[in-house]
Amino acid sequence: MSNNSEILEALANVIESRIGGDAEKSYVAKLFTKGRKKIAQKVGEEAVELCIAAADNDKDEAVSESADLIFHMMVLWADMGIKPEDIYNELASREGLSGIEEKKSRGDN
Template structure:
C-alpha cells in the first residue's frame, strides 16, 4: 500500500532522544513506563485519555485496534517504508500495552517468557515438538 496519510503523520522524529519533552532515554525502559501510564489511566476520564477511552470500550475493541495497527505495521514493512514502519511499530506496542492492561498481563510476565526462550534456537524448539500426524 502507498504511504497513508496516517503513516506519514506517524513517521517518527529523527531523534526521539533529542526531544526536549522526552521523560527518559530512548531505551526499552520506555515500554515499562508506557505500561505504567496506560495502567494508571484505567477508569479515568475517556475525554482526556485515549487509553481510558479504549479500556472503557472493552476487550473486543481493544483487540480490534491492535489488529488494525498490526496490519498497518506489516503493510509498511512489505512496502519497504522504514520510517513509517518505525511509527507503526510504536502504535502496535502502545496498543499491545493497552491489551495487556485489559488482560491483566504485566510486562514482567512477557519479559520472563522471552528470558525463558533466550538461547533456544527456534529451529531446535520446533523440531522438539511432538509429531502431529495431521500436519
C-alpha cells in the same frame, strides 16, 4: 530515561493509570471503556498497518506503526493484567532455544 525497558515500564504505568479514567479526556481510558474486543481489534489494525509499511519498504512508516503496535499491545496487556516483566520472563525462558525447538515445546508444528 536510561534504557529501553524503563521506557516500556513508564508507558505501562501511564496506561495502567488510565484504567477507569475519563474517556472524554484520555484515549486509553476510552479504549478501556470499549472493552477487550475493541482493544484487540486495534492491535490487529496496527499490525496490518506495520505489515503494509514493510511491504512498501517504508522504513519511517514501519517505525511509526511499530510504535503504535507496541502501544496498543501494551493497552491490551494492561486490560488482561499482563505486566511487561511477564513478557520479559517469557522471552528469557526462550533464550538459547532455536525457533524450531521453541515451537515444538508449545506444540506448534
